[in-house]
Amino acid sequence: MSQRKAAGDVGRATIRDVAERAGVSVASVSRVLSGNYPVSEDLRRRVMKVVRDLDYVTNAHARSLAGGGTPTVAILINNITGAAFAHVARGVEGAAALRGWLSLVGTTGDDPERELALVNMMRQQGVAAVVLLGGAYDYDEYQLRMARFARSLDAAGSHLVLVGRPPLEGDVPATTVDYDNEGGAYAMASHLLSAGHRRVLVLPGPAELTTAQGRLRGAERAFEAYGVPFDPGMVRHGPYDDEHGYSAVETALHETPDFTAVLAGTDVVAAGAMQALRAAGLRVPEDVSIVGYDDIPLASQLTPQLTTVHVPYEEMGRVALRAVADRREGGAGRRKGTDGDHLVLGTHVVVRNSVQPPVTRR
Amino acid sequence: MSQRKAAGDVGRATIRDVAERAGVSVASVSRVLSGNYPVSEDLRRRVMKVVRDLDYVTNAHARSLAGGGTPTVAILINNITGAAFAHVARGVEGAAALRGWLSLVGTTGDDPERELALVNMMRQQGVAAVVLLGGAYDYDEYQLRMARFARSLDAAGSHLVLVGRPPLEGDVPATTVDYDNEGGAYAMASHLLSAGHRRVLVLPGPAELTTAQGRLRGAERAFEAYGVPFDPGMVRHGPYDDEHGYSAVETALHETPDFTAVLAGTDVVAAGAMQALRAAGLRVPEDVSIVGYDDIPLASQLTPQLTTVHVPYEEMGRVALRAVADRREGGAGRRKGTDGDHLVLGTHVVVRNSVQPPVTRR
């Protein structure tokens, strides 16, 4: 089993092969390729010819070992299938590509364990930054582990960026790019209340997810501001998917059928809710109004088009990448000074056709 | 600017640091960590303690340089926002994670140039395989370049997998995982024809995309089989997005308003078409029937729920990964023999509520 340098070796060509074949030193080849050192035209031509002949490409691992290499951002996403996250990822990727950075997407499958494992894996890859997408889990232990990762990434010269979740507590070296989650929910609920709705079915999402908590809080605050008593019995937690929207409405129609509007924690949940109402013979928005959250493309494709809260997901992705890029430029200079560690982007209600003033029913 | 080993060095810890601090040799540390060599319990304990203290992780680049390292699959996707591709990606990632492989997603932004650039970049990364998602462009030059990449990936010990597009012509070392694209379109069109529709607006997608071509061909064959003349004037090409669906229907309502059904090349296009019909005061499916293609979640969230062609996207992703994994196991043994280079998965029509027999209109 001779491993090395068989005559007709099938492995990839190395810089040494190129050098040998061109009759020059490896240093010269490296210089021709990286271009940061003057080389004679003759040498360049000779080397490039061999490079083409051998179809040589430099080994990225070796390059980054030797100090060079392209900065890479890792994007950790719960579910590649989620439209909102996909938009953030696109924002990050676009901004990364602009700077010649590489980006890498990992999927956690909604599993906190896997998320932590991936962060670790990224650390091994020596990425410039890890961007974590989506709501955090509100367990103490989870938060603690996250903080530990932030510190250890920082120690390794990398950096943690949290997108779409609240910042970590305490003095943790992480950047957060967030949006006005609670404010959006407040505005959305106000929209419903000002249309005259009083009995509102609230489907905020999973109870342990920080985004769901914020959206619920925003709704509560709106009720308070309007002087309308908030009935906790009208809140139904559950996953961010259309099945939950469907089943929650189905159950509610039996248990508390007097609601005139549904405040969904997500456009997808709203879509499920809409199906359930229709299956029960109710019209939207004539009989029941519905609003969503996120403003993913689906929102405008539903019938009726969904009134929802617009979240600047793609912009958040761009901002997140810019944050880590800037921090890199700043370098050792002002490491601590201008932390600017918590950026918050605005949200706003997009009014479409899924809300009408309530009518007495049944 | 002293680079190396300052006392309070902030860089990541190396295996040498661990060895020194534990009072053992680097070899011992490596053995403890990789676990493929017997070590005494005492040694293991000592090393592990230091590893924890220093929060050490092995450098993935160095490891893969030295021959070890985790196999990595690169997934190249046109648009991370496209639901169908996202499902394939999820399939690949799931199967990869199962084997302990890493996966990496790159986005081409529908730009053939960038796609080729990314393939090259992946080659540098030394990935085990490159999975290319989505329809190919039907330019000769493009196909040729793809073939070249397939060969050069193969020469570098990697492998190209084409998913959801027809195989490359000639003797090219690439695996193709495809679905019965034309057959699905045939079945879908037949469904419409057997319901009695004769004047059908066809929105296959971009003319230069192979998937769109296949879907159009399937439809034509169905018309032929039913003995119904196929009117090329009813075909409108355009991008795979809802805007195209909307504007195409809008125009068609002026130019050829006698159609009783829309055969969309994609569920998203169907969604756009549905909006346009409704904006024109037409009901779906009472006045006009609509069918889509892909069966992404959107299809069942629309009102009415969309009759469409189910494509096993996630399964395709899994199959694709299995194909490269198997090929790796097979190793040098039977490199050429069992090529099994072209796998085709079945499609089927999913009947929902967007089709009705036609009624005379206007």
Added chain:
DNA sequence: GAAACGATGGGATACGGTTTCCGCAAGGCG
């Protein structure tokens, strides 16, 4: 015409691990 200098190319070394080859100590057996 010689010395100083700029432009280039080559050799050696570092990057952070893995792995092979050795050597030493302990244990088993005759």
Added chain:
DNA sequence: CGCCTTGCGGAAACCGTATCCCATCGTTTC
């Protein structure tokens, strides 16, 4: 009691590239 295994730790040789330092050669200047 001595010799031969067996087990485990240490030194060194790579993996493929970038870069530092030095040698060389052709110019330019005094």
